[in-house]
Amino acid sequence: MLAHERIGSGEPLVLVHGIGHRRQAWYPVVDRLAREREVVLIDLPGHGESPALVPDGRPVRDILRDILEDFFVEQGLDRPHIAGNSLGGRIALEAAADDLVSSATTLAPAGFWRNKVDFAYIRAVFTVLTGAATLARPVAPAILSTAPGRAAAFGLLMTRGHKLSPDAALGDLHGLVHARPALETIIDGGFPFDRPISPSIPVTVAWGTRDLVLLPYQAGRARRALPAAEHVTLPKCGHVPMIDDVDLVADVLLKGSGHPRLGRTAYDVA
Template identity: 65%
Template sequence: MAHERMGAGEPLVLVHGISHRRQAWYPVAERLAEHREVILFDLPGHGESPALVTNGRPVKEVLQEVLVELFDELDLHRPHIAGNSLGGRISLEAAADGLVSSATGLSPAGFWQGDLDFAYIRAHFAALMTTARVTRPVAPTLARSGLGRKVMLGSLMTHGERVDRDHLLGDLEHMVAARPALKTIMSAAYPFVTDIPAEVPVTIAWGTKDRVLLPYQAERARRQLPGAEHVRLEGSGHVPMSDDVDGVVDVLLRGSSHGLRSVASAVA
């Protein structure tokens, strides 16, 4: 898998969301690297990594195998892990499987309620894909202005204007290229129902302006994982790393600290 390492200290693996890429973490990576060894990687079928190939195997099994192989390749023994959206779900599954020392999910996937809710999620990503393809010819012009970037990223974050123009254009190209992986993962999706051992610290943070995995799902996560630390990211969207750099850095550092994980002003 395509990956980057930076910083020093306790290793923290960061997992991006579906149709995104490892650069999603750039707004917070340097700050985190002051305290952790940060590992960013592209999931299969995303970014610069090879295609997602299941050969009839469960998607969860394939993604877990990819994660284990990455840990082995980088000589990581039960690192901390954090993820956004699909990456958050992967992080929780890794915690349940005993692969990590702690897990943090930013709007993790898997807490929707019933088929109707999931149909909304599927429709949202279908609309994102269609928009990305249709606007490709004019995207370089639209992305020149902060307002244009804010509008283009409005369903994913509240402060899209903070995303660099070239970064945004790269995200759009890779989003379109990730369509096969998105279809495979979506077709195999199911709610998160796995128990996580009590000895593995878990933190769940949710943007109050999330338009993809609506914030009511944070309450479902709270009921399902009562032993976790639950955090509200006020004013943040589904991809909060640009919306609230300070808040996300704080959550990820505290979530990967094995103890003292009260998130003072942000805890709901």
């Protein structure tokens, strides 16, 4: 079973973190979400406290889909809402395409790069991040004890890394190193998202204007690929925006996961 937490009450909203991260990535927005949703936080296979991701000759997409579907069954989640960041956003879109969820809200979802050169850049970013995290472990407690150190260490991922607590930052660094085998397996199996999603499943795509991992031009490609979705701009936010603008991200997640019978609230669309 995937390591997970369930917090709050209301319509269930499953939150899926990005590649190399862990479920605690969502902690900055959980309190706001849990007032209106039952928030279900998961660690992906090979990440956080979940079991390893075991390649079995099948496409990574199929493995992750089956694991997610099994998790829904184990937890009694019947077509929950889902939201994800980066890889988690891609998983949310795949779940919507597979008709497993009631809505999908995504923050910089993976799968909208232009070509092999762009994908090579993404691979290089994570190679640099995991390599630097591995080398920095002996001195990480000292570096991450200061706000400037946290801002520098997480500058590729977020614009306000200094707002992370030292413990959260250190946990994220160790989590990235721990997830390296799964990260490499997932990136090796990467390919663009090109599946149709039923118009009956509300989809939201939000993108930070300062995303240095999945560059903001990809938001335009997502808009063209998913013309029926709501497309939202996150000003001054990076690739992992949950701490860059807590209120804005929480608002996007709540509105994106609004239950159809309650209606969906209009908000600014880029």
